[in-house]
Amino acid sequence: MNRIHTTLLGVALFAGTAFSDVTPVPDDVVSMKVPGAKPRNVVFILSDDHRYDAMGFIGHPLARTPNMDAMAKAGVHLKNAFVTTSLCSPSRASILTGLYTFRHRVIDNQRPVPKGTLFFPQYLQEAGYATGFVGKWHMGHASDEPRPGFDYWVSFKGQGNYYPPGPNYTINVNGERVPQDGYITSLLSRYAVEFLEQQKDREKPFFLYLSHKAVHGPFTPEPKYAGTLSEVPFTLPASAQKLTDNKLNRPRWLLDQRNSWHGMDFPLHSGSTAEALLRSYCEALRSVDDSIGTVIEQLKKMGIHDDTLVIYMGDNGYMFGEHGLIDKRVAYETSSRVPMVMQCPELFNGGTVVDEVVANIDVAPTVMEAMGIEKPPHMDGKSFLPLAQGEEIPWRDYFFYVYYWEQNYPQTPTHFALRGNHYKYITYYGVWDTDELFDIQADPEEQNNLIHDPAFAKIRNEMQKRLYEMMEDLGGMAIPVNPPRGRQQNKRLRSRGGVNAADFPEAFAVDKPLRKELRK
């Protein structure tokens, strides 16, 4: 009896994936070289929480990024780069596995990766290539130990620190605990250069993953940049303005979040402002840009600049006042979009712009293609190298986004979103609230929620249907759940209306009973 019960339960639990076309993650790493391919050296540079538009060449008023600008000029700007979940660890896990969050199941920033997870550098190592990891790993807070796939390792526990928090604080350098010697961004650049130096006379192709702690909060610029942007004028987005009612049919959770750790009225539970935070953020970003310059300079010194692929990307976006929020997590553009530029003079023409939507899940297949290794069939992403070379290849028309509720930051609900070229549909799962539909061409700031407009009912229904079909196909119909861990940041500031909840959307209100036959 028990056995039958267990079997039925098993079928029910895995029903979501049973009908999908997804290839399971294999038990072993089997690296297949592409016949005749020239393995290329690759440097992948990741930053933390860098939003897509905070780069000089895009015209951001506070961003000073000459090296990112130079990469776009000499190479490729992937202007529509996104992350499938806008949160540090889930996004990093997608980069390293090529999988959506519901497949790698790293749904928060606290827990280590589940057993059986395969990181793409394991395939590179298996092929005999040199692999180095330098910087923030952040899947699991408790360990700084070297992870599978890397033969050179510099990292630290959890978020790491801009400066060492105490005299005994250490980072892990190839298994040895050494003191953190200075400001984190420049320190990581030095280790990146050390790894590159070691490759000088080696025959092996190499892959370097340089993963910055910056520009994650608390935004801490290097002393030479602190205060450099304090007088530069800029204005917050219009959507930072507080709504006094809910006639625009925005979600109640969104309006409530304004007075929370992740909102304009109580940012990070501090008395700071979005303006002040953005200035320090852009000042801290200047050192990340310097780091790119240091790496490029080193490649030139070694005579391998022209044939090395360098990719720069952010792990998720960040809002400074958009929708009244301070943070990421949500499916809105400023949260889910990331900066991405890449260069390799042997591969790409300078000034190339890729319009297609590329994502964190595409990084692993892209690096593997550049290094002449077949993409394993279980990966969800796809190499974007051909797009940057102007090839016409089949590509995604719709981009699928997920975020799973975190117990320790309870402000943002589980949600699923589908982004096409014209419309974005977002559904909030498990809360009594409104979904959203935006015309992202006419309304790129996502202010006009069309979900209750009868003129858009057909589009809403189509997007909803397509979203659930895609979830089914991709194996995403089961919501991963984690037990509580970490302190819950659920406070609200009383003087800014902390005890009051937001109004329901206007479209939910009716003036008369709907079921007259029940009236007595």
Ligand SMILES: [Ca+2]
């Ligand atoms: Ca992040």
